[in-house]
Amino acid sequence: MKEFKYTISDAMGIHARPAGILAKAARAFACDVKIARGEKTVDCKGIIGIMGLGVKKGDEVTVIFDGEDEDAAYDKIISLMKENL
């Protein structure tokens, strides 16, 4: 299992478009990918769940990977986050 923390710097927070990008990327991997803000944790493979977190600028999220290809997933998601959020 691997995880990283990331603070959102995009002014709009995780809105529909980046949520879609994250979900699409996460789905490409076999491992479990979860994303959490505070107490609430959701599956990172679904756009509705991610958007439902209501992540705003300045919020810290934790992304947790668990499964065979977790290393690759970790690299991919972290780079997408930096790029888009």
Add this chain to the structure above:
Amino acid sequence: MQIYNGKGVSGGIAIGRIRVYKKRGQEINCISVTDTDKELIRFRDAKKEAARQLDILYEKALKDLGEENAAIFEAHQMILEDIDFNESVEAIVQSKNVNIEYAVFETGKKIAEIFAQMDDSYMKERAADVKDVSERLLNILKGASDEIFISDEPVIIAARELAPSETIQLDKSKVLSFVTTLGSSNSHTAILARMMAIPAVARVELPLDDSIDGKLGIVDGEAGLIYVEPDEETCKEMQLKKQQEHQKQKMLQQLRGKESTTSDGQKVMLYANIGSVEDIDAAVRNDAEGVGLFRTEFIYMEKEDYPTEEEQFQIYKQAAEKMEGRRIIIRTLDIGADKKCDYFGMEQEENPALGCRAIRICLMRPEIFETQLRALYRASNYGKIAIMYPMITSIKEIRRIKEIVSKVKAELKAEGIPYGNLEQGIMIETPAAVFISKELAREVDFFSIGTNDLTQYALAIDRQNTKLDEFYDAHHPSVLRMISMVVENAHQAGIWVGICGELGADPQITKEFLAMEVDELSMSPESILQIRKIIRETNVREYKMKK
């Protein structure tokens, strides 16, 4: 009884149930099923179709609006594939043994509510995206692309406003009257109502909810009044009024078969405006002497892809045959501005009324134009068809049209397909065309003045903008002077000239047109006999002297 006041835009009395029409909203029934697998297969197929539609929308948005804006359709795709969304739908079907429509509806509602309750205004808006996706699925599941069902019995339709694409799909036999909270006498619903000879009232402050839905109503199109749950006295009074109108109609019917000639012998051709082959029935019923305007754009707007040459040929042939040798003026495609077709893939414009429309589209995309011209020429063997080109502003446009027409004729000849000689006319509906009408008259066989657009362009007033009604004057002297000028120039060149806008049916101005010696008036079939009555009662010489 409640009484609501609005602007009467089409006369007559309608008595019947009121049906509130809401866009996209649909009733979903919960139905028990035994074969839940079948429901899930239907779900899978509907998702496939939805994904296909969203692909098309994405591509179109990408081209027209750029990647940033197109991304919303990508997000819709993601919602479609979303794990929470799908799990919820499947769980509802399997645990409750219900139809897929109900499961999709409930899921969409539930998720939309979650978003609606979020404290972020951006996220609140996303509720609409989830609803949009579930509505898309429900439409697909319903089987109808976006067909509009109103009622089994004829009803009074109450709505905010109906778009041309919506009115097209209405089953007209189920409509007693249109009552809209927006709109004006020039909006499409009003024009359609006059065409159908049913009452219509616009800009009524009517609550579009259960307080009127399903209730008995009376619409007085002349007075612009709506009575909801009328008392007995009002019912009696209105029924009497309805009968009187009926009597008046009967009296007008006696003018059938009579000539449209003034008492001092000036003859006018009274023609009908139509939008489909079916409208010819109304034209014939009201004794139209010809068709002055067949709007072909509806043939395009009813379809989801370009109508083929054969499809168009069949329509024009049928129309020509139905007119039994009387002249039928068919206007080439007049799309753009407020009349749109998705599959044309037209870009959004800042100012569509001054944009890519009518003949401009035809000249920019000659392949569409050629298909229509081929169909028209082929149909010319079956009746007296004349072609009319809309939105002309220059001689150059006519020359280009003529080139394309020659090419089409040459092709038909080479293919051994017979065709007749068609009269060629143009719409005069821009001030530019008015001021060069002398030159234009040498190029064509006839003119038809489109007063709706001409007035809009002359007064610089958007005819869809209801706030401007107080500035709008349908009888503005500038418009009347322009019409007079066009008639004069046409006659000098030896061609005839007609009027096919709403003004043609305006009884207040008929005498004025007779004085100008307008040759033809084309109007909604329902107005013909009334105008014939005025013509027959007019002595043009006396009228001119009195002026």
